[in-house]
Amino acid sequence: MVQMINKELSLRKDYLQGNTQIKTIYFGGGTPSLLSDSQLDSILNTIHRNYNLAIEELTIETNPDDLSQKKLKSLKRLGFDRLSIGIQSFQEDILKFYNRAHQASESLQAISLAKDAGFSKLSIDLIYGFPNPDHRKWEQDLAIAIAQDPGHISSYCLTIEPKTALGNWADKGKFQPASEDFGAEQFEILQTAMQTSGYIQYEISNFGKEGHFAIHNTNYWRGIPYLGIGPSAHSFDGNERGANISNNNKYIESLKADKLSFEVDHLTPEDLVNEYILTSLRTIWGTDLHYLLQTYQIDLLQDKSYMIQKLNEEKLLEIDYTSLKLTTKGKLLADSIASALFI
């Protein structure tokens, strides 16, 4: 697999038009921390050989139980400067339910070891919306997380996907997902806790202290091109989004034959505008009305005047005549609002 990833890297070196300087690299989607040092090294080497780099952020997603002192040292040596740790929860029973391999104690240890190893840019993931009778466990989780003082916290609501273990349990009635209102309350608890602890909600699910915002992820929301390598990885060149084949074996077979296997989705200007609205509304910077006007000749304020006014009256959306931003209440309805503003 690593060989094929290297092959894909070299075959697609011109995807981002060669001379573009690459500023961020993100190892994620699965558990890349399971890769051996030499495997990670070989991938990084391939990147160095084929791409023009000016690295500002090099992130790897990890699980708490993978982060031994030794592993952390290696990651540091390989050049990683940011860790995203998939903690999810500090509650043993919930971790067990999520079928995670790690324990809450390992999470706390991992954070402290990572700090000791000199990783100043730390992000932890937390999941809310677990159907508990009240919000106590979620409040505890937040308190523990904040006490560890990571620079960055990403937090997602538990979603029940079909064809997963949770999905099957929910179908069979063995598991009763939380109500919409319950999830909404937990999101509000999250927002308040983050705000009082100095974290800025710079995107719906992302909170960072000053200087700790994720550069790589922020670029997704700004419409900057990116190249995704590996099975199921997605790329964007400014006009087209490509999705690699998701089946591991087929991915390997294809590259063995020196063939790239991805599906391309060409985006019309309308698609690009809607995607911009969708992603930008989720951020602290909001939807830049001048940008839409200049780049796509779209006057959103006029085209959607009735809806924008109504959303504003309902205190879901703020307008300052250069941008549209969601209010705290509006963030709960980001998808509905984005959809209402689609051209």
Place this chain on the structure above:
Amino acid sequence: MRMKNIRNFCIIAHIDHGKSTLADRLLQETQTVSDRDMQDQLLDNMDLERERGITIKSHAIQMKYMHEGEEYTLNLIDTPGHVDFSYEVSRSIAACEGALLIVDASQGIEAQTISNLYLALGHDLEIIPVLNKIDLPGADPDSVAVEVIDLIGCDKEEIILASGKTGIGIDDILKAVVTRIPAPTGDPEAPLQAMIFDSVYNPFRGVEVIFRIFNGTISKGDKIKFVNTGREYEADEIGILGLNQIPQKTMSAGNVGYLISGVKVAKEIKVGDTITHIKRPCEKAIQGFENVKPMVFAGIYPVDTTEYEDLRASMEKLQLNDASLVWEPETSAALGFGFRCGFLGMLHMEIIQERLEREFDMTVITTVPSVQFRALMTNDTYQVINAPSDMPDPTKFKHIEEPFVKASIITASEYVGPVIQLCMEKRGQIKNQVYLTAERVELQFDMPLAEIVFDFFDKLKTISRGYASLDYELKGYQPSHMVRLDVMLNGEAVDALSAIVHRDKAYEWGKRLCEKLKELVPRQMFEIAIQAAIGTKIIARETVKALRKNVLAKCYGGDISRKRKLLEKQKKGKKRMRQVGNVEVPQEAFMAVLKLD
């Protein structure tokens, strides 16, 4: 064929009493249809009819039968079995000299059967009573025979026991048709006088008229005239109706057949009209002609507003073969462009809706059905009200009048209490109560048509566990305290949800409608107030709370396009919803009124 060897007869039966199966047997027995060609329930040749088990459009079929060495022509004239089509039934009956009265030996006589039987007796038809399904374990021919004897005063020996399923009694029926039903009378040399009792639309040949000749002779190529419409045609083709059409050069008094004369649109043909020659017309038209009037009115709108023209084209095509469907364009603030349609009844309305969906692939919204009210204006003229929007300003009329019917309900005696209670709830007044036997009772009520057309029959069936049958006829208009009930969403009136209801029922109606709408209108970004009002007075209110949370947590590189597509797809789905002010209303909401129990 000489007149003395012709027999014209129809079948009077309640739905499910086995009329179609029995008719099939007669066709098989006379070898009109070979066994191989036999399709079950041959006479009902529209899919919809077969599924519903109801003959919607009547047809006729000719059989040959040998009796004592002579060949007879038997014309079986089929009749629709639903009260919506009672005028067509009356015309079919008028074309016959005899009728088979088919009664399910396990169920007894039903209200519809009785009213058709009275029609037949009124036309002096010879009645041949047949107890069907005698092979069924639950059959009780003796007590049903008593009912029949009470009703028509026949002898027990005259009743034929039969089973369409096993074939018992089929030959007895055919013999009885020949020996008991009189041959038609009439003068083949007299001026032509033929009655139209049905028409069939054929997309290739135009409208085929089905007629019965009472006097005179018609030949291919004759110049003819329809007396009531005054339209003139040439008889391009005439013929008899076997399993297929068999063209003839001439046909004379006593015969039943079809005529093709280049008529393209069904509404040019009026059932009950008289056909005669232009040169030598008959003196009088055949009695009993009526212009069929719609009883129930409702708006029909395309679900997709861009399909208005397609809907119009589909309605025009439907009208080609359904003359009783009338419509005119109508505009609704909530639903856009559509049509105000008049139907013979609720069944007819459902049939039209289903035919639009099946035959023309149109998805439509049907609004609150209404009967035709009228307002006695201050200047003593009447103004017709076919829709809530027609309701005049309360200061401009003296009162509103609504159509009443004489309803006859036959039920088992144990259900008399609940049936009376239901009828009272529906503003009915009991007029008579007759015990047909110790167990079966006929109840007569005067009731507002508006209460009957909705879900009355379903309710009647429910409270009587199926042991009740209903028939009704229009009685006339009576003053009633009718009011227009409006529905508002966030203060905006939704015209398509307005209804004309009785004042005493308005509060209940408004409350239930608001509750139903609350279930059907999904939570949206804003709170939605659902209100019911009479004039400016709010009589009921429900609130749909605002959506709390709709945001997918993750939105990174691989999620963006997927998420956009998902939201766009949802939005497209919503386009099928109707926008009332800032409220998105799903299609089902407009039908909510039909589902109030």
